[in-house]
Amino acid sequence: MKPQTKLTALTLVGLLAAGCSGGSDAGTRAAGKSGAVLRIGTTFTCNSTNPFASIGTTCAMIFRYNYPFLVQYTGSGSFEGDLAKAWTSSEDKLTWTFDLRPGAKWSDGTPLTAADVAFTVNTIVRYREGPTASEAASVKNVKSASAPTPDRVVITYEKPTANVLGRLVKVPVLPAHVWEKYATGDGMQLKQTPNPAPLVAGGPFRLSKYAKDQIALMEPNPNWYGDRPKPGGFGLQFFSSPDAMVNALKTGQIDYAAPLPITAVKPVEQAGFTVSRRAGFRFHDLIINQSPNQKAHPELRDPKVREAFEHAVDRKRIIEVAYLGYGTPGSSIVPPASGDWYDPSVSPLDFDLTRAAALLDEAGHRPGPDGVRVADGKPMSYEVIIPDVEGGEGERALQIVSEDFRKIGVQLKPRQADNATAFDQLTGPDKKYEQFTLAQWGWIAQRDPDFLLNGMTCGQWGSWNDTAYCDKDYDKLYDQQASTVDDAERRKLVWRMQKMVYEARPYIVTHYDDVVEGHSKKWGGFGDSPLGILDSQSRYVLLSATAAS
Amino acid sequence: MSRTGHLIRRLLTTLVTIYVVVTLNFLLFRVLPGDAVANLSRVPGGSPELSAALRRQFGLDQPLWDQYWIYLGRLAHGDLGVSFATQEPVAGRLAEAFANTLPLITIGLLLALALGLVSGALAAWYRGGWVDRLSTNTAIAFYSVPTHFLGLLLILLLGSDLPAQGMRDEFLVDPTWGEQLADVAAHMVLPALTIALIVFGQYTLVVRSSMLETLGDDHVLTARALGAGPMRTLARHVLPNAMLPVITLVALSLGSLIGGSILVETVFSWPGVGRAMYEAVVQRDYPMLQGVFLVLTVSVVTLNLLADLLYVRLDPRVAR
Numbered sequence: 001m002k003p004q005t006k007l008t009a010l011t012l013v014g015l016l017a018a019g020c021s022g023g024s025d026a027g028t029r030a031a032g033k034s035g036a037v038l039r040i041g042t043t044f045t046c047n048s049t050n051p052f053a054s055i056g057t058t059c060a061m062i063f064r065y066n067y068p069f070l071v072q073y074t075g076s077g078s079f080e081g082d083l084a085k086a087w088t089s090s091e092d093k094l095t096w097t098f099d100l101r102p103g104a105k106w107s108d109g110t111p112l113t114a115a116d117v118a119f120t121v122n123t124i125v126r127y128r129e130g131p132t133a134s135e136a137a138s139v140k141n142v143k144s145a146s147a148p149t150p151d152r153v154v155i156t157y158e159k160p161t162a163n164v165l166g167r168l169v170k171v172p173v174l175p176a177h178v179w180e181k182y183a184t185g186d187g188m189q190l191k192q193t194p195n196p197a198p199l200v201a202g203g204p205f206r207l208s209k210y211a212k213d214q215i216a217l218m219e220p221n222p223n224w225y226g227d228r229p230k231p232g233g234f235g236l237q238f239f240s241s242p243d244a245m246v247n248a249l250k251t252g253q254i255d256y257a258a259p260l261p262i263t264a265v266k267p268v269e270q271a272g273f274t275v276s277r278r279a280g281f282r283f284h285d286l287i288i289n290q291s292p293n294q295k296a297h298p299e300l301r302d303p304k305v306r307e308a309f310e311h312a313v314d315r316k317r318i319i320e321v322a323y324l325g326y327g328t329p330g331s332s333i334v335p336p337a338s339g340d341w342y343d344p345s346v347s348p349l350d351f352d353l354t355r356a357a358a359l360l361d362e363a364g365h366r367p368g369p370d371g372v373r374v375a376d377g378k379p380m381s382y383e384v385i386i387p388d389v390e391g392g393e394g395e396r397a398l399q400i401v402s403e404d405f406r407k408i409g410v411q412l413k414p415r416q417a418d419n420a421t422a423f424d425q426l427t428g429p430d431k432k433y434e435q436f437t438l439a440q441w442g443w444i445a446q447r448d449p450d451f452l453l454n455g456m457t458c459g460q461w462g463s464w465n466d467t468a469y470c471d472k473d474y475d476k477l478y479d480q481q482a483s484t485v486d487d488a489e490r491r492k493l494v495w496r497m498q499k500m501v502y503e504a505r506p507y508i509v510t511h512y513d514d515v516v517e518g519h520s521k522k523w524g525g526f527g528d529s530p531l532g533i534l535d536s537q538s539r540y541v542l543l544s545a546t547a548a549s
Numbered sequence: 550m551s552r553t554g555h556l557i558r559r560l561l562t563t564l565v566t567i568y569v570v571v572t573l574n575f576l577l578f579r580v581l582p583g584d585a586v587a588n589l590s591r592v593p594g595g596s597p598e599l600s601a602a603l604r605r606q607f608g609l610d611q612p613l614w615d616q617y618w619i620y621l622g623r624l625a626h627g628d629l630g631v632s633f634a635t636q637e638p639v640a641g642r643l644a645e646a647f648a649n650t651l652p653l654i655t656i657g658l659l660l661a662l663a664l665g666l667v668s669g670a671l672a673a674w675y676r677g678g679w680v681d682r683l684s685t686n687t688a689i690a691f692y693s694v695p696t697h698f699l700g701l702l703l704i705l706l707l708g709s710d711l712p713a714q715g716m717r718d719e720f721l722v723d724p725t726w727g728e729q730l731a732d733v734a735a736h737m738v739l740p741a742l743t744i745a746l747i748v749f750g751q752y753t754l755v756v757r758s759s760m761l762e763t764l765g766d767d768h769v770l771t772a773r774a775l776g777a778g779p780m781r782t783l784a785r786h787v788l789p790n791a792m793l794p795v796i797t798l799v800a801l802s803l804g805s806l807i808g809g810s811i812l813v814e815t816v817f818s819w820p821g822v823g824r825a826m827y828e829a830v831v832q833r834d835y836p837m838l839q840g841v842f843l844v845l846t847v848s849v850v851t852l853n854l855l856a857d858l859l860y861v862r863l864d865p866r867v868a869r
Contacts, residue, residue: 213820247704
């Protein structure tokens with residue numbers, strides 16, 4: 001061997017040996033040096049630090065702490081001021097005036113004023129058909145925003161709009177002195193600028209470091225106008241494997257794991273960690289295609305058949321066996337965690353296979369020689385599209401449903417696909433929903449029900465509507481609630497809509513997931529949120545967290 | 550055929566292969582079920598307007614043929630396009646991912662080579678005995694284990710002593726150069742070991758069979774008859790001649806390993822080409838996928854070409 005080759009080989013061996021001996025030290029050193037920095041591990045990555053290019057709640061959570069917002073959600077789901085200290089609306093509800101905290105500054109020392117808010121709102125409105133389309137729903141019906149004084153913003157609406165604060169709570173106020181150079185021409189630069197870390201911040205923390213699929217590190221913003229946050233910073237480490245994340249938690253390389261796989265709950269608790277569990281916004285459902293274009297199985301549009309299907313879904317067993325008890329039986333598309341928006345009178349039908357079979361008999365669908373019922377000359381045998389996001393628990397749940405359906409003479413065959421493919425299979429060619437029959441999927445609701453209710457409208461065919469449900473009366477109610485500014489009046493409409501959807505059964509909501517997360521006992525004081533620590537609409541969970549001395 | 554003729558023929562084949570793959574890359578992702586825009590526009594607040602805007606922005610509203618020509622034109626200028634998911638140039642992201650994957654693959658491969666040479670040589674030397682059976686069966690067993698399963702097993706067994714995620718401890722504060730190096734090396738142990746264990750089996754088998762052929766050669770028998778000891782015989786007379794097929798195999802497996810790193814990198818959250826590919830598939834990020842597959846193709850084809858040329862150099866009979 002030549003001397004040079006020998007040296008290379010020795011270096012490699014030495015490097016690996018150093019690695020072997022230095023592994024656990026590195027973790028300890030990080031924890032010791034980082035002090036009160038909360039290290040959060042998550043399997044939900046963030047694709048971009050540009051608010052107009054980003055997708056998903058993890059990016060939105062980062063922006064929540066980096067940027068100021070006019071208002072915030074409190075832990076109980078009501079609103080509190082953030083950059084705005086007070087607000088009023090005109091009698092006709094077309095003009096909303098926000099008084100801002102005086103003397104606020106961005107992290108680079110530039111004054112943070114009403115001009116920044118007006119710039120952000122007007123920019124989103126101006127480009128809402130193009131580069132800012134992802135934020136368009138937050139400024140629905142907005143005519144314009146103005147800044148008559150540095151501490152006052154006035155937003156005018158074209159017509160009365162429900163849930164104005166619930167929409168504005170999602171709009172991060174951007175520093176005009178950074179972003180105005182992109183808001184020219186067709187505005188495409190707004191979407192294309194990488195907006196690299198370190199960001200100019202106006203929230204409690206500043207994104208100081210970001211590497212895609214690796215890390216987002218937040219350090220305190222010295223110019224933050226609010227109360228000093230208790231953590232000395234936090235970081236999100238992105239994992240592609242939940243097992244590796246659980247291992248990192250157990251070996252002290254991270255302090256918090258979100259979400260914690262439910263199969264890891266017991267080992268994590270036994271290893272001396274705290275596991276939190278709370279009712280969440282996510283629900284799972286069996287989708288029954290409602291499209292008149294679906295010709296192969298017209299029996300699926302028969303209300304009796306859909307009622308029979310609901311009687312054959314054993315929610316209790318699904319939760320206990322597939323989800324290890326971490327959930328509650330479901331009924332409405334507005335989950336109970338939404339508070340007053342949830343209609344408690346929408347309750348699920350009992351699991352009753354005898355009743356289910358009787359309903360199918362009444363509908364005239366008798367069993368064939370092989371035990372599978374026949375409807376319009378065709379066996380009641382359906383493919384069930386199941387996307388990979390449903391995971392192992394979802395597959396087990398579908399097995400349970402299939403076993404019970406077989407007992408009433410209905411055959412289900414799972415058809416697995418990744419999320420993008422599954423959505424394509426649901427909508428089909430020309431977005432006509434001609435081909436699919438059943439699917440199993442779910443939604444993560446938001447605090448305000450508008451988003452989910454909107455997904456059931458006829459206008460959302462090919463976009464958010466994954467059931468092909470379309471009812472003109474429902475659409476009228478949707479428009480009515482969207483312009484009802486009185487919460488009590490709007491609630492009545494929202495409850496009516498929930499009931500309509502439940503009774504039509506485009507979805508059979510099986511259950512609501514619990515949000516399960518694990519953390520080191522060195523940390524405590526976390527706030528409560530149905531979205532967990534990755535809450536993208538409130539800073540309530542994290543700002544109160546403290547490290548044990 | 551002369552060496553120059555052989556070289557020209559191989560170069561032409563390489564170029565045609567790359568062109569075909571470039572075209573297939575373009576078509577393949579577009580005929581797959583799952584629409585990039587539908588995926589990207591399914592965000593809170595998404596709307597049909599957002600879908601239309603995204604379609605315009607990505608040029609997906611153009612006829613397929615036009616998209617193809619634009620794609621080829623950009624490629625000719627070295628422009629791999631802009632990622633749908635991040636809005637950043639694909640080339641920069643790819644360069645970063647490759648820079649992370651290459652050291653991991655190289656160390657894994659070197660470990661595999663060392664293991665394969667030792668176990669293959671032992672199996673050949675003690676052929677028919679328990680050492681041979683142990684060595685061969687172990688090699689076959691590791692070769693047959695699914696990569697992600699072995700990775701998870703190593704996390705379970707060694708994850709309490711070694712970091713099992715990412716490329717570095719992102720929370721280290723002001724680390725020195727030495728600390729950074731030790732930290733990256735520590736993070737590399739488990740994924741590199743996974744690669745080595747999966748790959749070394751094929752090296753063992755090839756080294757064994759190649760050595761068995763060489764061991765029976767006249768020059769080896771002569772060397773032993775002249776009094777050369779086992780180590781000298783192996784090192785000087787057997788291994789150099791048995792290395793020819795191993796060199797080819799290493800070159801071929803390096804290319805396929807870069808493409809195959811998807812499982813190892815996903816299990817260990819290693820921010821390399823494999824993970825970039827996984828994320829791009831999930832998000833239907835066509836430009837990123839096209840970029841990854843192009844670079845993978847070029848790597849595999851180039852490494853094959855190099856192996857071929859090296860083989861000609863080592864054994865001139867091949868070019869004839």
